[in-house]
Amino acid sequence: MIDLGALQRAAQEELETVRTNEGLESWRIKHLGRSAALMLFLRELAGMPLEQRKEWGSKGNAVRKELQELCEQRVHEILVASTTQSIDITQPGMRPNIGSLHPITRVKNDLNDAFKLLGFEVYDGPEISSEGYDFDALNFPPDHPARESMDTYWIKTKNSQSQGAKKLDLRPHLTGLSVRYMQTHTPPFRFVYPGRAFRSESTDAGHEQTFYQYEALVVDEDISLSGGKVLVYTILERVFGKQVTIRMRPGFFPFVEPGFEIDMQCLQCGGEKCSVCGDGWVEMMPGGPPHPNVLRAGGIDPAKWQGFYINIGLDRLAMMKYGINDIRLMHSGDLRFLRQF
Amino acid sequence: MRLSLNIIKKYIDIPRGITPEDIKQSLSRSTVEVESVEVGESDAVFHIDNKSLTNRPDLWSHYGMARELAALYGCDLKPFSLYGNIGDFSVPGDLSIELKAGDLCPRYIGAVIDGITVAESPQWLREALVSAGIAPINNIVDITNYVLVEVGQPLHAFDADLLGKPSRIVVRKAKKGEVVTTLDGVSRKLDDNVLVVADSVKPIAVAGIMGGAETGVQDGTHAIVLESANFSAPQVRRASQFLNLKTESSIRFEKALHPWLAEIGMRRALQLIHELVPGARVLGVRDEGHFIDKERVIDIDHRFITRKIGQHIDQKRIISILEGLGFLVSSNQDDISSVTVPWWRSTGDITIPEDLIEEIARMYGYDNLKPQEQRSLLRAAHYQIEFEMEKRLKEVLALGCGMHEVLNYPWSDAAMNKVLGTGDGDWAMVNPPAPEYAYLQTTLAPNIMKNVRDNVRFFDSFALFECARVFRQGVQEFHGKDELPLQPKMVAGVAVGRDKKVFARLKGIIEEILSVFRCEHIEYLPDAQKSFLEPESDMRIKVSGSEIGYMGLVDQGVRNTLDCSKKQVAFFELDYVALIGGRTFLAPQPFSPIPKYPPILRDISYFVPNGVNADSVQKMILGAASGKLRRHEFFDIYVKDGNKSMSSHLVFQSDETTLTDKEIDLEVGEITEVLQKKGFKIR
Incomplete structure (x- = not known):
């Protein structure tokens, strides 16, 4: 027969050490639960002679009752203990498990919000594109040195001599996409087209083979250079959350006329010259009105319509915004980097 | 490209108080990107980003940059001294030139000079070349290189004695299989992608890119044939890519130089030889080729300029900007009517009115433009x-x-x-x-x-x-x-x-x-x-x-x-x-009213036969229940001794009344009955 006394002692001793509700629940399952030794014993009694049933049944049930009462008492004690125990306000809280959006996605979202306020549409298109859109339509003359500056990844196709629309590339910039839009929409319009672009160049802290751009185009009857400046300020102030100082200087790109580069006064040093900027200025974005040949390629009459492009390097913008010192981290997939955002 | 301030100072007097750093900023803001400036004891060297010069053949020289700075600072651009006039040399010397490649070589000027003594160049010339990033070699080669960096015209000097007599120059496409060893000592296999300068027999230079080693100027050279030619930009680029060879000469030709520059380059080189190589005698100059020398005139008016720039710039200011850069402006008191492009900007750089907008805006200063808000059209929003x-x-x-x-x-x-x-x-x-x-x-x-x-x-x-x-x-x-x-x-x-x-x-x-x-x-x-x-x-x-x-x-x-x-x-x-899934709008999730009557929770546990999955049990339970079963979810699924045990929370609720235990017992009974019929054992 079972040693009820020993069983009760063991259970009581164990109960003394229980301090939490979870601990108490495990104790209850162990000693009073469906498969507890005591409960199994009481169930087995059902098949025994009446004498034994009477004797052991009352003894067993007494132990069970006692343990149940102790258990309830303990519930109360734990409750009292928990309410009288003071809270250590300096003890760290329990942080929820929250993931992260890539810094480039964050900056892109900021820009989308800013441009939506200005009534811009968002547009997207193919990453494998063609020479026809990425060069021919953009006023790159055949055999022009500017074609080389794009360091394009070309895609293998059956006919290696293909040209134009049949010569496929990994888009080296987003601008070809604007022609796809122009060909299928009627001006006036304004739209942005964020995305990634690809260049065959060696990587270092400042250069990547895959990088992110954010481009915007407005086509209207009289959007001018001065009008374009409004866009530039909107973007930079939205992203950096404060007023910025910019300068515009000439830059050559075949698809814009005139073309320029926009520099922002370095936010790290306020233009005092530091290791980030070198000379107090940071190159932020090129831009300019579409060359008349580009409008024509888009099926738009340059005598009636004019426009304004700007193109922002999202990697660089994110690097400036968050103080990231190496562009290669963007594609590292390294959680030690990602979880900071 | 490296730019020496000393060379620039030969052509303009930079206003007092302007530092090399100021020049760097001015050029960057209005002309091209200056990456850095190196200020030394005797000279300052600017490093220009070559990519920003892609469309400006005229700026691949110190004289071109001096012209730009003269316009920026409003000072005079001095001429440099040139030797004679090409047409003056009625005696053609001992040289014949045949151009067999049509448009690929629009002009070829060859001069025969004897009495040459190859020696070291004077110090000023050597220092100027070093500042410009070119190693001094000897007086003849140094003069050709100096003209290259000074006026932007690539030149080449052949040893006249190595060309055979009478000297014969043929410009033609290379034949497949022809080989030439260039000045860098590399033997290069050619084909018809490449234009060559040849003598009667063999190629002696890759046109516009690099001369041949065999016929180059050597220490003992005493007579030379000096080449100042113009080659087509796409041709030089094609050959440069084919040979994988970029030189100071090819990067200039591929930007499209004007044939007039060949003449200026030749006369400047002859002047320097005259000054620096005592005893040198120009025996004759031949000038061959055809090119159309038509002035480029662009119609433009003030309204157009204002519309593109977005703000009014005074007509006088516009004219002074354009004339400072060498453009000729036709205008009357009321308006501008047309602009004539100077020859050094007319090979493709300036072709349309928009190109003039750039000239005006950059010299006016992009930073001086005020941001202008644009009137806008309210259009229907596009849900994306x-x-x-x-x-x-x-x-x-x-x-x-x-x-x-x-x-x-x-x-x-x-x-x-x-x-x-x-x-x-x-x-x-x-x-x-x-x-x-x-x-x-x-x-x-x-x-x-x-x-x-x-x-x-x-x-x-x-x-x-x-x-x-x-x-x-x-x-x-x-x-x-x-x-x-x-x-x-x-x-x-x-x-x-x-x-x-x-x-x-x-x-x-x-x-x-x-x-x-x-x-x-x-x-x-x-x-x-x-x-x-x-x-x-x-x-x-x-x-x-x-x-x-x-x-x-x-x-x-x-x-x-x-x-x-x-x-x-x-x-x-x-x-x-x-x-x-092809949707254009995302339907909102409809709101369900909060129930008035309390939910009743029942749990059931059961063993299921092998191979029965959660989805099929869920379907059985939902199928067996009435509409009063509002929710079913599994809460404890485990396998023990080969038996799979499952437990379900059943939540019953009615919109009309508080459900009684009796009603719920019936509902649960229906469900367990269905499960038992399928062979489930209810625990």
């Missing part, structure tokens, strides 16, 4: 589900489900493809970033698995996702007139953890995504046919009858190579466009 949902999806995954967003390259690693059995890929690059990255990805799996391997050293459990395009066999329609490969956008996620609970975690995330996208008729079907997933853990996901993706636990063998042998890894990949 694709972009709205992508943003929402990423936010749910990252901020709701605790996943971290990664961005990977579009190409995948051949070794990882092999491990996963995902195949090489369908689209390869001609010039891939590395041999192992020859193909573009067909699935997001290989790059995400690499992310897992890279992070597992530092983190015990984590979850990542990516939303990006993959590239597959087939055609996809985009705006545009080209036929482009299939490149659908996918969303993939991975969860890494200590046990198989990662499966449930990731499946829960998929359920969350499908609910965010309001997907209906969702089915999870066995066998995704992915060899990197563990059999029986993998499944296809169908929404409204079409397959949108798959998920499963990553196979042990694959996990070993990911350094995850003692962990579990779950992965999913869904087709983003299929998730949107």
Whole structure:
């Protein structure tokens, strides 16, 4: 027969050490639960002679009752203990498990919000594109040195001599996409087209083979250079959350006329010259009105319509915004980097 | 390109107080990008970004830059001294020139000079060349190089005695198989991509790129044939690419030089030889070729200028800017009518009125333009589900489900493809970033698995996702007139953890995504046919009858190579466009009123026969119950001694009344009866 006394002692001793509700629940399952030794014993009694049933049944049930009462008492004690125990306000809280959006996605979202306020549409298109859109339509003359500056990844196709629309590339910039839009929409319009672009160049802290751009185009009857400046300020102030100082200087790109580069006064040093900027200025974005040949390629009459492009390097913008010192981290997939955002 | 301040100072008097740093800023703001300025004891050297000079052939010289600075600072540009006039040399010397390549060589001027003594150049010349980044060699070569950096015209000097008598110059396309050893000592195989300067027999120079070694000026040279020619820009570029050879000469020719510059270059070189090489005698000069010398005139008016720039600039100011740069402006008191382009800007740089806008705006100063708000047209907003949902999806995954967003390259690693059995890929690059990255990805799996391997050293459990395009066999329609490969956008996620609970975690995330996208008729079907997933853990996901993706636990063998042998890894990949499913608007989730009467909870536990899955039990229970069963969920599923035990929460509720125990007992009875009939044992 079972040693009820020993069983009760063991259970009581164990109960003394229980301090939490979870601990108490495990104790209850162990000693009073469906498969507890005591409960199994009481169930087995059902098949025994009446004498034994009477004797052991009352003894067993007494132990069970006692343990149940102790258990309830303990519930109360734990409750009292928990309410009288003071809270250590300096003890760290329990942080929820929250993931992260890539810094480039964050900056892109900021820009989308800013441009939506200005009534811009968002547009997207193919990453494998063609020479026809990425060069021919953009006023790159055949055999022009500017074609080389794009360091394009070309895609293998059956006919290696293909040209134009049949010569496929990994888009080296987003601008070809604007022609796809122009060909299928009627001006006036304004739209942005964020995305990634690809260049065959060696990587270092400042250069990547895959990088992110954010481009915007407005086509209207009289959007001018001065009008374009409004866009530039909107973007930079939205992203950096404060007023910025910019300068515009000439830059050559075949698809814009005139073309320029926009520099922002370095936010790290306020233009005092530091290791980030070198000379107090940071190159932020090129831009300019579409060359008349580009409008024509888009099926738009340059005598009636004019426009304004700007193109922002999202990697660089994110690097400036968050103080990231190496562009290669963007594609590292390294959680030690990602979880900071 | 390197620019020496000393050379520039020969042609302009830089106003007092202007420092090299000021010049750097002025040039950067109005002309070209100056990367840095090096201020030394005797000279200052500016480093110009060559890319910013792509469209300005006139700026590949000190004189061109001096002209630009003269316009910027409003000072005079001094002329340099030139020797004689080409036409003055009625005696052609002992030289014949034949141009057999038509437009590819519009002009060739050759001069025969004897009485040469090859010696060291004077100090000023050597120092000037060093500042400009060219090593001094001897007086003749140094003079040709100096003219190159001073006026931008490439020259070449041949040793006249090595050309044979009478000296004969032929400009023609190279014949296939011809070979020339260039001045850098490299023997180069030619074909008709290359234009050569030849004597009667063989090539003696690659036209516009580099001279030949055999016929170059040597220490003992006492007579030379000096070449100052013009070669077509596309031709020089083609040959330079074909030979993989870029020189100071080729980078200038490929920007398109004017044939007039050949004459200026020749006369400047003759002047310097006259000054610096005592005893030298010009025997004759031949000038061959045809080119059309037509002035380029562009019609433009003030209204156009104002419209493009966006603010009014005074007519006098416009005229002074343009004339400062060498343009001629036709105007009367009221308006401008046309502008004549100077020859040095007329080879392609300035062709349309917009090009003049650039000249005016940059010299006026882009920074002096005031931002102007534009009048705008209110147009109907365009609801863009694709972009709205992508943003929402990423936010749910990252901020709701605790996943971290990664961005990977579009190409995948051949070794990882092999491990996963995902195949090489369908689209390869001609010039891939590395041999192992020859193909573009067909699935997001290989790059995400690499992310897992890279992070597992530092983190015990984590979850990542990516939303990006993959590239597959087939055609996809985009705006545009080209036929482009299939490149659908996918969303993939991975969860890494200590046990198989990662499966449930990731499946829960998929359920969350499908609910965010309001997907209906969702089915999870066995066998995704992915060899990197563990059999029986993998499944296809169908929404409204079409397959949108798959998920499963990553196979042990694959996990070993990911350094995850003692962990579990779950992965999913869904087709983003299929998730949107052609919808243009996302219907809102309708609100359900809060019930008036209390819910009643009952739990039942039962053993189920082998092979019965949760989905079929759920269907049985829902089928057996009346509308009063509002919710059914499993809460305890385990297998013990080969028996699968399941427990269900049953939540009953009515909109009309508070349910009684008796009613609920009946409902539960109906359900247990159905389960028992199927052979379930109720516990």
